[in-house]
Amino acid sequence: MWIDAALPGPATIADEGTAVFVSGEEYSVAPLPHDDGSVQIITVLDSAAAPERFDYDFSSTSNVTLEIQEDGMVVILDDAGGFVGGVASPWAFDANGVSVPTHFEVSGAKLTQVVDHQSGDFVYPISADPYLGQNLWIYHTIDIYNGQQRVNLRLSGFGTTISQPWILIDYGWPEALNRSPLMNSVLTSKATMRQQFDCHAFGSAFAGDWNLEKFRPNRTVVWSFGVAIHRCNWTTPDQY
Structure with missing residues (x-):
């Protein structure tokens, strides 16, 4: 299974070696792979002008179905109903650690994280963190x-x-x-x-x-x- 996170703009390398993709829309994205095969996609919103919707398209050698669970987690299943991966429950926090309303939406093999940062009085930057994994x-x-x-x-x-x-x-x-x-x-x-x-x-x-x-x-x-x-x-x- 792989994912198209529509990474914005050219990549720059942060001091610790992380690739950071900077958009022209007041946000940036930094994928952080882990040893267990999981990856965090850190999205940092710089101001209220940043968008509120971020799309992730999933692909595999066969069709996949995305199902949102009661706690907000997303389970990714193949045609036979087998587990091929998942996305942890969504979260987003502002610069003071205040929780920002966020949720997932699914359409086919596309996952959208909605970060409702324009609805409140939050301190920027705001970080959102889809956390994707395949191995339990x-x-x-x-x-x-x-x-x-x-x-x-x-x-x-x-x-x-x-x-x-x-x-x-x-x-x-x-x-x-x-x-x-x-x-x-x-x-x-x-x-x-x-x-x-x-x-x-x-x-x-x-x-x-x-x-x-x-x-x-x-x-x-x-x-x-x-x-x-x-x-x-x-x-x-x-x-x-």
């Missing part, structure tokens, strides 16, 4: 714990921005399975592995690394029973 995981290993296999997963920087657990459950699980044949084999070898995965998804903001341990029993009641005590590390099938 940046790290995975398999080791032995308590005599049985353990899968260790770490969310990417983009993955940590996701606040809706169902996205990690629906799309993070297939991505983990596809990391390697061995990973697929271990994760599907016992029901407790998926149960622990789902439990971690609901507590991802506090989970750190996800350690999925095969020695733990399969749950015979939903894992959410007693979660405040076991914290996804249960030792019995129906208690804690």
